[in-house]
Amino acid sequence: MATIIRAADAHACPRMAAFHFDDVAAQADRHLARVRIGAAHLVAQAESEADSIRRRAAEEGCRAAMRDVGRMVEERVAPSLEALGQAAAELKHAKQAWLAHWEEAAVRLAAAMAARIVRRELREQPKITLTLVREALELAAGSPDVRLHLNPQDYQTLGEEVRKLTKTMSALGQAEVTADESIGQGGCRVETRFGTIDQRIESQLNRIVEELLG
Secondary structure, eight states: OOOOOOHHHHHHHHHHHHHHHHHHHHHHHHHHHHHHHHHHHHHHHHHHHHHHHHHHHHHHHHHHHHHHHHHHHHHHHHHHHHHHHHHHHHHHHHHHHHHHHHHHHHHHHHHHHHHHHHHHHHHHOTTHHHHHHHHHHHHTTTOSSEEEEEOHHHHHHHHHHHHHHHHHOTTOOSEEEEEOTTSOTTOEEEEETTEEEEOOHHHHHHHHHHHHHO
């Protein structure tokens, strides 16, 4: 059956077509806008990620560079540190040797000063020698054939008193008193069958020095 288009319908169709076209165009624009926004967002995100990647790469490169520098410094400094440690050990050893040297020198100097003081006291009080002689004879008590050695000067000044001293010590056997130039003034040496009793001033000071120095 044939369709009859009325005049009113004919005038309405173009307006309807135009209306629908504009609507589609608007939708297309909105869609393009959304696409542009999405694309801009993707671009911004990509740029942000690229910046982050560049920063990480820079940080990794910096850490790698620092590791390389650390290894280089360690390789170059290690021999110096070893040499420094060896020098410190040698310095410590030298310091100990220096202290030991001056300690020994100080002790020996003190011993020499003490010897001078003792000799001066002996010159002023020669009978101090009798005390040393008595001590030596007491240690030799009970030993036969005792021989007492004195400095020649002490033998001249104290010989008679020393002989009286040996006689009063009845526990002694026969005692012989002799002058001996190897004996320093003030000291004495007693020889017995069983050994020697050294009461020389020098020997006593040397024993003190040895004890102090270990």
